[in-house]
Amino acid sequence: MSVEERDPLTGHKTTGHEWNGITELNTRVPRAVWWAIGITHVWALIIWILLPSWPLITTYTKGLLGVDQRELVQGEIQAGQRYRAYWEANLAAASLDEIRGEQALMDVVVASAPTLWGDNCAACHGMLGVGGPGFPNLTDDAWLWGGSDEAVLESIRVGINATHPDTRVSEMLAFGQLDVLTRDQIRAVAAYVQSLSGLANPNPEVRAEGQTIFEVNCTSCHGEDATGMNEVGAPNLTDEFWIYGGSDEAIFTSIHDGRRGWMPAWEGRLSEAQNKILALYLLDILPDAQ
Amino acid sequence: MINNLTVAERQWALVVLLVGGLIGLTMAAVGAGEPFGAHGFLVLFFCAALFFPVLSRLDEPEPSPHAGRSYYDDPIKVGIILAMVWAVIGMFFGLWVAYLLAWPDLTIDAPWASFGRLRPAHTTGVIFGFGGTALIATSFHVMQRTSRARLAGQFSPWFVLLGYQLFVLIAVSGYLMGVTQSKEYAEAEWYADLWLVVVWITYFVLYLRTLARRNEPHIYVANWYYMAFILIVAILHIFNNLALPVSWAGSRSYIVWSGVQDAMMQWWYGHNAVAFFLTAGFLGMLYYYLPKRAERPIYSYRLSILSFWGIVFFYVWAGSHHLHYTALPHWVQTLGMTFSVMLLVPSWATAANALMTLNGAWHKVRDDATLRFMMVAAIFYGLTTFEGSFLAIRGVNALSHYTDWTVAHVHAGALGWNALLIFGVVYAAVPVIWRRERMWSNRLIEWHFWLAVLGTVVYVLAMWNSGILQGLMWRTYTDAGTLQYPFIASVLAMNPYYVARAVGGTMFFVGTLIGIYNLWMTIRQAPAADMVADHPVSVRDEAGERGVPAE
Structure with a gap:
């Protein structure tokens, strides 16, 4: 109740x-x-x-x-493309020098390049392009594949050791793993390589042994004078720039295990205009940003 | 505690634990060297750790026949302590990942210590460990008191409480070993899921049997909410986790749903886990402990009915708002959005019903931190449900989705509503269950209250700022029509907010530790109270009259 x-x-x-x-x-x-x-x-x-x-x-x-959300998205994508249309075709058609000569196009490059770089390149090469262990510094004067407009554009387009049919191909052989060189021989040639850029001053005997090994095994890619070859992406060993490091251990590892650096091909992932924006950013803007 | 079980119940417990131990041993044998085998050992040790204490007391005398006439509070005591243990574990993992986001190197170089494994250990530890155990313990308290009846049986309450602990242990330890089915808040693999079904059905049957023994003509609102929580969570859990194991000797399985149907099933589950686990169950708590503590009648019974049916009806439609702008058909998104907005009215009506109940008791809110915990929880409930409906609107979601705004929203609910309510409820329930005059220290409750509230506010404000900034950075364009910011710039911009979030989380965690210290001292040292009124059988029943429903 x-x-x-x-x-x-x-x-x-x-x-x-x-x-x-x-x-x-x-x-x-x-x-x-x-x-x-x-x-x-x-x-x-x-x-x-x-x-x-x-x-x-x-x-x-x-x-x-x-x-319908599908149509809405397509409409918005088209609207975005129309918004970029005034410069996209011009950029794609012009050479890098022509773009440099036209302030309106360079304004687009300056405005859009940092984001494009940050979203696509910075993960390996860094926001300022200085690279890191295994990833080359792009702001110095050392170029694996050449630093001309055409060479840089081509590297971006086809990548290195990538899946693109025209990709640049480069490989440092694993001289130790393949039993081409003994460990002592690797140490000798490593000492010789270090002496080329003044990193080490080995005794003449070791240096001479290293030089002999170098001349037999290494010159086909790195050249007689060890200054590298842009045609096969072989680095200059006489300068102060190192991709994998210039220490005893790093050079020993490079020779013993080999190296096969990799960069994706951007053709098909980025537009031609975007590739040019990146090349200009890399060649003209980043070096000044240091 | 074991001595309070009848000898028959002790024997039954031994049989169940023996079977459980054998299952664990089998799992350990067939899954040797794999996480499945490790879980086998976990099951084995869990059962053994309970088997031997029961076995050693098997020959103790039968409990006094009078014991059956009081409320059965032993599992509630253990449940409250376990809930607080889970609070520390779950919040510790949460704090770790919060610091990890601000300082990404703050971990060790081991697979189990990677962000992707720590994070589900955090979410499961706090939602299912802390929240779930608190729900089970308080439901045992509320169902007995509001039915004026003792729990039905002494075995099944323990089976539900401890069986549920085993589920959470398997889940959390599995995530650290890399065992996951990659469904948010349902990461546990098939064998843990099957075990939870057994536990959960036992829980529902126990609830119904206890209600059937009630000595009250009507079922109180809190029980409606607890029952909705148990029933709907069972349905959600079963449908979302339908999976085919790759083998009976391994942890891997494949969900039967695929593609967008799987996504829809997952967020139907995910949203209603929030709705029925973290809302309906907790409203059950609120509906008992708040009026009890305030000593005021519920503001409006009619509003309770309206809100209850509104909440249970509208919530089950709203899950698709988690999938705006995805492969989910547009019409499903529209339905999810509209039902989410209609849901706001019963949600706010419930919050209002709780706050209006405090009319005439505001001086108690001022003086009593325990009641203030519940009051602030109700405010955060209102705030979070408003935010939820707002974020469910497609256009708003376009900005907020995938940003820290979602994290802010979730923690306004989980810290401000769920955790604050549990703390208030624990402070209200512990003296009753342990027969103490009061908590050991009211000053420490005040400290806990302010640390928890400030910690929540710092956390939520930091994540609101961070989330909105993220959303805006992602959609800002230059004059040339290209994106203004690279993604990494938005990551860098988050850093100060992540530091602030870690500070807020630390405050909250310290408050929790203070609460546990106070709880411990209350059990050990607070003055005992004589609680003659807390008894299911009335004086009239003592005189020999059967306690029949009054209507």
Whole structure:
């Protein structure tokens, strides 16, 4: 049997039930709640009438506005492309020198290059292009494949050891793993290589042994004078720039295990205009940013 | 505690633990060297750790026949302690990943210590370990008190509480070993999922049997919410985790759903885990402990009915708002969005019902940090549900999705609503369950309250800023029509907010440790209280009259 009581504070009646000391008032649902229900439901009804919403057996209600998210996205993509149209074709058609000569196009390069670089190149080469262990510094004067406009554009287009059919291919053989050289021979040639850039000053005997080994095994790629060959992506060993490091251990590892650096091909992933923006950023803007 | 079990119950427990131990041994044998085998050993040790204490007390005398006339609070005591243990474990992992985001090197070079494994250990530790154990423990308390009936049986409460612990242990340890089915908040693999089904059905049956013994004519609102929580979570769990194991001797399985159906199933589950685990169950807590502590009647029974049915009806439609602008058909997104907005009204009506209940008790809110915990939780509930409906609108979601705004939203709910409510509830329940006059120190409750609230505010503000900044940076274009910021720039911009978040999280964690110290001292040192009123059988029943429902 329920006993309804009146709450002295609010004046409302209770429902007459009690659970472990808890009672409930039978207060009416506030008018604001009914209003809120009405407003949200009417809003939902309007949305359902305007937009695709309810499923039918084999289709769904399309809505009076006739919108579809696939078409919306395509429309927005096209709008974005139209917005970029004024410079994209011009950039794609012009040579890097022609772009350099036209301030309006260079403004586009300056505005859009840092993001393009940051999203595509910085993960390996760094935001400032200075590289890191295994990834070459692109702001110095040492180029594996050449630093001309054409060479840089081509490297970006086809990548290195990439899946592109025209990709640049380069490999340092694993002289130790393939048993071409013994460990002692590797140490000798490593010492010789270090002596070329003044990193080490080995005794003449070791240096001479290293030089002999170098001339037999290494010159076909790195050249007689060890200054490298851009045609096969072989680095200059006489300068102060090192991709994998110039320490004893690093050079020993390079000779013993070989190296096969890798860069993706960007043709097909980036537009021609974007590749040119990156090349200009790399050649003209980044070196000044240091 | 074991002595309070009847000898028959002790024997039954030994049989179940023996079977469990044998299953564990089998898993360990067939999965030797694999995480599956490690889980076998976990099951074996878990069962053995319970088997031997029971075995050693098998010959102890039967419990007093009078014991059956009181409430059965032993599993609640253990449940509250376990919930607080999980709070420390789960929040520790959370804190670790928070610091890791600010200082990415703050880990060790081991697979288990990588972000991708620590993060589900955090989410599962706090949601299922801390939240779930608190839900089970408080539901045992609420169902007995509001039904004026003792729990149905003494075995199944333990089976539910401890079986659930085993599930969470398997889940969390599995994530650290790389065992995952890659479904957010449902990462646990097939064998853990099957075990949870067994535990959960036992839980539901226990709840129904206890309600069936009630000595009250009506079922109180809190019980509606707890039952909705148990029932819907079972359905969600089963459908989202339907999977085919690759073998019976390994942890790997494949979900039967694929493609966008899998995504829809996952977020139907994911959203309603929030709705029924973290909302309905916790509203059950709120509906009992808040009016009890405030000693005020619920503001409106009619509003309770309206909100309950509104919440359970609208929530199950809203999951698709997690998949705006994806391969999910447009019409499903529209439905998810509209139902999410309609859902706001019953959510706010519930928050209002709780806050209006405090009318006439605001002086208590001022003086009593325990009640203040619950009050602030209700405010955060209102705030978070408003934010949820807002973020579900497609255009807003375009900015917020995949950003830290989502993290802010989740933690406004998890810290501000769920955790604050649990702390308030624990401070309210512990003196009752342990028969103490009060908590050991009210000053420490105040410290805990302010650390927790400030920590939450710092955390949520940091992530709001971070999320909105992220969203704006990702969609800012230059005059040339190209993106203004590289992605890494948005990562760098987050750093100060990640530091702030770690600070907020640390404050919250310190508050939790203070709470646990206070809990420990209360159990050990607070003055005992005489709780004659906390008894299922009334004076009239003592006189020999059967306790029949009054209507």
